[in-house]
Amino acid sequence: MNGIGLALRGLHHGERALAQDLLRVSERHTGDHEIHHVARDLSAWSQRHVRELAEIGGRYGARLGTAHPLETGLGAKLRGKGGELVGHRGPPGMPLLHDLRHVHVQAAGVSLDWEMIAQAARGNRDTALLRLVERCHPDTLRQMRWANAHLKQLSAQVLHG
Amino acid sequence: MARIDRIAEPWGTRTPYGPGEDWPVRVDTFLEEGITPRDVDRWVPTASILHSNGDGMDIAVKDGRMVGVRGAAGDRINRGRLDPKDLYAWQAGASPDRLTRPLVRRNGTLVETDWDTAMDAVVRRSRELLDEQGSGAFGFYTSGQLFLEEYYTLTTIARAGIGTSHLDGNTRLCTATAAAALKESFGCDGQPGTYADIDHADVIALFGHNVAATQTVLWMRMLDRLAGPDPPRVICVDPRSTPVARMAAVHLAPRPGTNVALMNGLLHEIISAGRIDRDYVDAHAVGYEELERRVREYPPGRVAEICDVPEELIRRAAGLLGGAERLVSTVLQGFYQSHQATAAAVQVNNLHLIRGMLGSPGCGVLQMNGQPTAQNTRECGADGDLPGFRNWANDDHVADLARIWNVEPERIPHHAPPTHAMQIFRFAEQGSVRLLWISGTNPAVSMPDLARIRSVLAQERLFLVVQDIFPTETTELADVVLPAAAWGEKTGTFTNTDRTVHLSEKAVEPPGEARPDLEIFLDYAGRMGFTGRDGTPLVGWTGPESAFRAWQECSRGRPCDYTGLSYERLRAAGGVQWPCDRDHPDGTERLYSGGRFWAAPEYCESFGRDLVTGAPVEEVEYRSLNPSGKAVIRSAGYLPPHEAPDELRPFHLITGRTVHHFHTRTKTARAPQLRDAAPEVWVEMSAADAEAHDMREGDLAEVSSPRGVVHATVRVTGIRSGVLFLPFHYGYWDLPEGAARTRAANELTITDWDPASKQPLFKTGVATLRLLERGGGPSSADRAGEAGPARSRTAMAHEEPR
Numbered sequence: 001m002n003g004i005g006l007a008l009r010g011l012h013h014g015e016r017a018l019a020q021d022l023l024r025v026s027e028r029h030t031g032d033h034e035i036h037h038v039a040r041d042l043s044a045w046s047q048r049h050v051r052e053l054a055e056i057g058g059r060y061g062a063r064l065g066t067a068h069p070l071e072t073g074l075g076a077k078l079r080g081k082g083g084e085l086v087g088h089r090g091p092p093g094m095p096l097l098h099d100l101r102h103v104h105v106q107a108a109g110v111s112l113d114w115e116m117i118a119q120a121a122r123g124n125r126d127t128a129l130l131r132l133v134e135r136c137h138p139d140t141l142r143q144m145r146w147a148n149a150h151l152k153q154l155s156a157q158v159l160h161g
Numbered sequence: 162m163a164r165i166d167r168i169a170e171p172w173g174t175r176t177p178y179g180p181g182e183d184w185p186v187r188v189d190t191f192l193e194e195g196i197t198p199r200d201v202d203r204w205v206p207t208a209s210i211l212h213s214n215g216d217g218m219d220i221a222v223k224d225g226r227m228v229g230v231r232g233a234a235g236d237r238i239n240r241g242r243l244d245p246k247d248l249y250a251w252q253a254g255a256s257p258d259r260l261t262r263p264l265v266r267r268n269g270t271l272v273e274t275d276w277d278t279a280m281d282a283v284v285r286r287s288r289e290l291l292d293e294q295g296s297g298a299f300g301f302y303t304s305g306q307l308f309l310e311e312y313y314t315l316t317t318i319a320r321a322g323i324g325t326s327h328l329d330g331n332t333r334l335c336t337a338t339a340a341a342a343l344k345e346s347f348g349c350d351g352q353p354g355t356y357a358d359i360d361h362a363d364v365i366a367l368f369g370h371n372v373a374a375t376q377t378v379l380w381m382r383m384l385d386r387l388a389g390p391d392p393p394r395v396i397c398v399d400p401r402s403t404p405v406a407r408m409a410a411v412h413l414a415p416r417p418g419t420n421v422a423l424m425n426g427l428l429h430e431i432i433s434a435g436r437i438d439r440d441y442v443d444a445h446a447v448g449y450e451e452l453e454r455r456v457r458e459y460p461p462g463r464v465a466e467i468c469d470v471p472e473e474l475i476r477r478a479a480g481l482l483g484g485a486e487r488l489v490s491t492v493l494q495g496f497y498q499s500h501q502a503t504a505a506a507v508q509v510n511n512l513h514l515i516r517g518m519l520g521s522p523g524c525g526v527l528q529m530n531g532q533p534t535a536q537n538t539r540e541c542g543a544d545g546d547l548p549g550f551r552n553w554a555n556d557d558h559v560a561d562l563a564r565i566w567n568v569e570p571e572r573i574p575h576h577a578p579p580t581h582a583m584q585i586f587r588f589a590e591q592g593s594v595r596l597l598w599i600s601g602t603n604p605a606v607s608m609p610d611l612a613r614i615r616s617v618l619a620q621e622r623l624f625l626v627v628q629d630i631f632p633t634e635t636t637e638l639a640d641v642v643l644p645a646a647a648w649g650e651k652t653g654t655f656t657n658t659d660r661t662v663h664l665s666e667k668a669v670e671p672p673g674e675a676r677p678d679l680e681i682f683l684d685y686a687g688r689m690g691f692t693g694r695d696g697t698p699l700v701g702w703t704g705p706e707s708a709f710r711a712w713q714e715c716s717r718g719r720p721c722d723y724t725g726l727s728y729e730r731l732r733a734a735g736g737v738q739w740p741c742d743r744d745h746p747d748g749t750e751r752l753y754s755g756g757r758f759w760a761a762p763e764y765c766e767s768f769g770r771d772l773v774t775g776a777p778v779e780e781v782e783y784r785s786l787n788p789s790g791k792a793v794i795r796s797a798g799y800l801p802p803h804e805a806p807d808e809l810r811p812f813h814l815i816t817g818r819t820v821h822h823f824h825t826r827t828k829t830a831r832a833p834q835l836r837d838a839a840p841e842v843w844v845e846m847s848a849a850d851a852e853a854h855d856m857r858e859g860d861l862a863e864v865s866s867p868r869g870v871v872h873a874t875v876r877v878t879g880i881r882s883g884v885l886f887l888p889f890h891y892g893y894w895d896l897p898e899g900a901a902r903t904r905a906a907n908e909l910t911i912t913d914w915d916p917a918s919k920q921p922l923f924k925t926g927v928a929t930l931r932l933l934e935r936g937g938g939p940s941s942a943d944r945a946g947e948a949g950p951a952r953s954r955t956a957m958a959h960e961e962p963r
Binding site for chain 1: 577578584587591592593773776777779803913914916
């Protein structure tokens, strides 16, 4: 596997984790309805990225599986840290801020991975790979902005309330 | 002069006219039995407040009482006509069960008290909370029923007095998407078109807008065009077979929740056929290429599958839209309260942008309002915006507002977008909003998922202030109830969907100790001692006219400029469309003529939001997208709805309005003609579904969703199969005490909202159905445009064509 293959593997891993994180956020914050619904929609974007990466990965010697489905339901809820089932520490809304912060950081990492792949694709004149980046990377940026926007909206109320 | 039962015939008699002609006058009058026009002491000018059409009208007064109403012949909106609700619902004002004294909760029970005691309780709790927690403890939730002066005063108090961002109106449930869609496309709220565009159109497209029920007078205008020479062709998008659908050249009845796919399919066909105005797009819009790429994914075959609409009908509708020379589009709750609301409504704007059909006669988009004074909540910043269409993300706009209010800019919260209603209720649920002040609305019936809303409002730790004209399901849960004066009992202005401002004058005295909402807010501001920078009172006005003048200053130089208006001017001229200023002394009929938009980064009201994630677009992003302030074409892909039918709950549930009732029936059910026209909730289903579930017209059915149950009488209608419709007006105040809470459609609706407009989705839930009781055959009530209800002697109104 060459460097691009390794980077694709890293990105694939990151996207899968982001898809899982967003699903967990959705399931843990059913009382925050917009978070609950939109996080699910945004997880679907990362799940699509995972599939598209798996399709292109073979060309760079990276065998990227899509076999393991994401965890949903109670298991994911319990395994998540700071979930509402675990009980409250601090004001209500703190676990949500924590989770949104985590999504933002995770998505930022994925975004950087897409940047690296884009540069490699440009250097390599691999238009198929560049098109993949152009399709997917904007989604990642939107996922980041989503988390960021909710953090901005909620922080004053949660931390001061 | 013709006499006609306007319950049985809600749209009255036709006065046909041709394209480009003036709509003929027809004056509708209803007077109390035994009263003739000669008996009337005076006619007091106002406009309708039971739908957003904004019809000009006069209240008949005799011996200090309202005794009837009459349409204003010279009014540009209605030319004398009135909606059935306007003809009859004024009678509610004299109901014996008006709130006439303030109430406070003592040992769990609401008891009568005086104004001082009630206001002291509110002020004491306000001061405690300001000391303990600060401004974030306060939430204000208002109406689409108050007047401009009242909203502006409330905004000033909430945003600069208390300093909270938690202020919204119930227009959130209704037209937040209209505002959001206009801001996305044009950088600014405010209707591009005018009702007069109906006089010129050759194609009228109604997207999720059952105008026959929601704005009957506008429908009369359309019907009169349809009855005249060279009539327009109508396109109707609605899963129900409405009166509009029956007059349509093409009726598309998509599966609920698929509007974006349908719109993308229509745009796909229009673009493929090359029926776009490329010069207009190049000169006046950004974002076209992305739209072209996006809609390529929506060929009619795929759209037909997603929406379950015949491919051929999609092509025919696109053919009509693409071939129109003067296209008027209207949009309402079928889009606004459904999945991907803003994305779908924005595609209607895109249709007009790519066809270059904006700002000239017959070429208008009307992103409708539902509540009559919704436009004022939006202008005055009593919803999720700052007053005067100022941009919360633009520091210069905030500084300008701070100058007008004579406060430091930091006093006006602008660290995030103003909080929307659903989030205010969430903060209350979690306990960080501890004082909620509700004025002129009834969330305990109108919001989604009522069991949840009741539990939020009933919390011990929440101090609930409710200001209204009648006892409601919401006042029942209040700590303090403030009795308000109603329309006709106070003076102020309000603005309809097409930006027409009317003055509504006080005709009679409010009952008992009830006070105008403006007086209540001014009293609170005085008692709280809110001051500006130099210690002078923050709220420096004392009555409606001085409040109006204060608002004029706030609107100066902004799109909704009112500086050319005055009470005197409105008295003389009737309705005038804003902007009305030195440059537009007679008002402005159409916005954006010649492709001149108000979307410049320095001037625009909003940088927009991501249509899927709802995240606000940042200023830098907007500047690079749209440096020169053109219209913005925003595209969006279709996403499946968040709740879809399955074996357990096989139906889509949609809810909506009806011709005879308004909001939660607090007024309309107190008018005998309207109450009797539709006294009970019903559920509509298709003949195929009725047969499959062994149900017949008149049976009592139980409709249930994961949230609750409703018991409703079955009506078999032309609705698409797999979809149930419930009218959402019914609540519990007029049921005997202890009756089961199985009547309000919102027992069933999901808590989910459009991420961009934050408008709840009342038309994207699921339900199941079972038979409770065999019934007694067809019901006659409220079948306007279908079977025709029984005639009623008491509903006879006059019509006088001129």
